[in-house]
Amino acid sequence: MSLELVIGNKRYSSWSLRAWLVLTLNELAFVERRIDLQDPLYKESLRALTIPAQVPILRHEDLVVFDSLAICEYLAENFALTHGWPQDRRRRAQARSFCAMMHSGYSALRRECPMNVARPPSATPISDDARADIATLEHALGGLLREHGGPFLMGSLGIIDAYHAPLMLRLDRYALSATLSSELRAYMARMLALPAMQAWVEAGCQEAPLVRLER
Ligand SMILES: N[C@@H](CCC(=O)N[C@@H](CS)C(=O)NCC(=O)O)C(=O)O
Known part of the structure; x- marks a missing residue:
């Protein structure tokens, strides 16, 4: 099968x-x-x-x-x-850690801004907890982009990027990218432009x- x-x-x-x-x-x-x-x-x-x-x-x-x-x-x-896990053992462990963090985290942001790909981008009030999630996301993903030099989180496109893709959609659809670093904003645009994402x-x-x- x-x-x-x-x-x-x-x-x-x-x-x-x-x-x-x-x-x-x-x-x-x-x-x-x-x-x-x-x-x-x-x-x-x-x-x-x-x-x-x-x-x-x-x-x-x-x-x-x-x-x-x-x-x-x-x-x-x-x-x-x-486009899977990084070849390097240390990078692979790092990618897995951030995926696990995503899997069990960012709950306020996920609850308050449910993914809706058809939502025209517009702002909505969010709680301090959701703002804290965005700050954590910046710290985590902005840090990875700077550490590995982009263009994707671990350098080349992989599972970790797929894992964070819905968060990029949320940041866009709820107009939450204004406080993000230029690296993370560029990454967000890059992810949203992937043909698979557009499809x-x-x-x-x-x-x-x-x-x-x-x-
Ligand atoms: N931790 C699960 C979460 C799965 C999940 O919450 N799926 C949602 C859709 S995005 C679902 O099935 N919702 C319907 C329901 O819970 O009845 C995973 O990573 O796959």
Whole structure:
């Protein structure tokens, strides 16, 4: 069986985007199966596949891998990725640390500014906690760009960039980039200009909005 990636609505599903980007940037052939998170039966379909009943889910042969980070690790371990983890052991550890930090962090920013690729860029009030998340993001990603000299977080494009891509979309769509360093603003523009990102955004804009998720 070939690779199949189960994703949510491209308009909103930031965790799906991360896994989808890693597959797409690495030009791995995969079947995309989209589950509409508006469908009253979506949870049932997901529960039939995995215990957390969330997207993304990767299916490969008889294996079902869930959680975006586990999917990235599975792909890196089983496929020769051009855009995976850094070759160097120390850089790889660093990239994994920042991905893990993203996976469990930036919660105020993520809660208050849910990804919506179709949102016309405009400002919205955010809490001090979300502002603190943006400052942490600047410290973390701005630091990596300066340390490795860009143009991507670890130098060349990899899993860590896919992992932070939805945050770049949020910074853009909620007009939150004014306080960022020039390095991070340029990085944000570079990420949003990737053909794979543009393809995802275009598809997300074609999808019907979910009233309960629009902000
Ligand atoms: N930690 C998980 C988070 C997955 C997640 O929250 N997915 C959302 C979509 S972006 C979802 O499935 N939402 C529907 C639900 O929870 O019922 C990962 O990294 O994959």
